[in-house]
Amino acid sequence: MDTRGERVEPFSLRRRATVDSMRMAGRRSDIHGLVEFDVTDARTRIDELEHATGERLSFTAFIVFCLAQAIDAQPHVQAYRDALGRVVRFDDVDVMVIVETTVSGEQIGVPHVIRTANRRSLHSIHREIRRAQTTSDVPQFSQFAPLFFRLPGVLRRQIYRLPRLAPRRWKQLAGTVGVSAVGMFGAGGGWGITPTNYPLQLTLGGISTKPGVKDGDIEIRDYLSVTATFDHDVVDGAPAARFLTHLKELVESAHGLDTIAE
Known part of the structure; x- marks a missing residue:
């Protein structure tokens, strides 16, 4: 802090990855759907499970x-769509989520890929997210990451061209679809639109409480703001x-929550 009340700090090396990703994502032909999901029943069921088991099920899971x-x-x-103009589809659904964890004493959000989520139980996905939140073993920030971040931007950004050039390699590194929960940073409803390098990205916004219709009756319900981004x-x-x-x-319908043993 100098005498003029200004502070000048180095730009974080890790933030360079965000800059690279956003710059490459801006070149896509995306369409966005802004919708609301009634999550009242799901949240009620999660509360009931916590009361019965003492453990809070991850809403992200x-x-x-x-x-x-x-x-x-x-x-x-x-x-x-790959570099040859072909359409590549995967049977596996590998979902990238942002998990808040501690790395080198710093609380940050890091990407974590949940592999073959379409063949996993809800409880196993929950356990994996909880493990990722409590471990400091984060591959993305290995000893080689600082060297990568110091490369010229034109070279670093090549990795974010993989979805177009080599979708299979991108799947190995970053999964097939993404989920970003911007609602965790504030209260109330609201949508977020996140640039993405995935053909499908869900951005979870806030949860608002307002009147809704359930079985023909008007009652107070909880609505999750969701933005779905597709590669047009x-x-x-x-x-x-x-x-x-x-x-x-x-x-x-709170799908999967009734199959979890109390």
């Missing part, structure tokens, strides 16, 4: 589970809408 099941039924939404090069609006309808049904 629940969303990831429903997302993976919806993609398993409609895999075309996670298709990639491979997914048209109508299939995207059908996918969102299916995902909404899974979330609003």
Whole structure:
């Protein structure tokens, strides 16, 4: 801090990865769907499970589970167009989530890929997220990361061209779809639009409480703001809408929560 009340600090090496990712994501043909999911029943069930077991089920795990099941039924939404103009579709649903954990004494959000989420139980996804939150063993910030971040930007950004150039390699590194929960940073409803390098990205916004209709009656309900971002090069609006309808049904029916033993 100098005498003028200004502070000048070095730009974090880790932030360079965010800059690179956003710059490359800005070149895509994305379409966005802003929707609301009624999560009242799901949150009630999670509260009941916590009361019965003493453990709080990850809400992100629940969303990831429903997302993976919806993609398993409609895999075309996670298709990639490769460098030869072909469409590459994967059977596995590998979901990238941002997990807040401690690295070198600093609390940060780091990417974590949940592999084959479409063939996993909700509880196993929950356990993996909890493990990722409590471990400091984060591969993305290995001893080689500082060297990578010091490369010229034009070289660093090549990794974010992999979805177009080599979708299989991108899947190995970063999964097939992404989930970002911006709602964790504030209270109330609201949507977020996140640039992405995935053919499908869910951005979870805030949860608002307002009147809704349930079984013909008006009552206070909890609504999650959700932004679904699709790569319009491979997914048209109508299939995207059908996918969102299916995902909404899974979330609003608290899919998978009744199969967890109390």
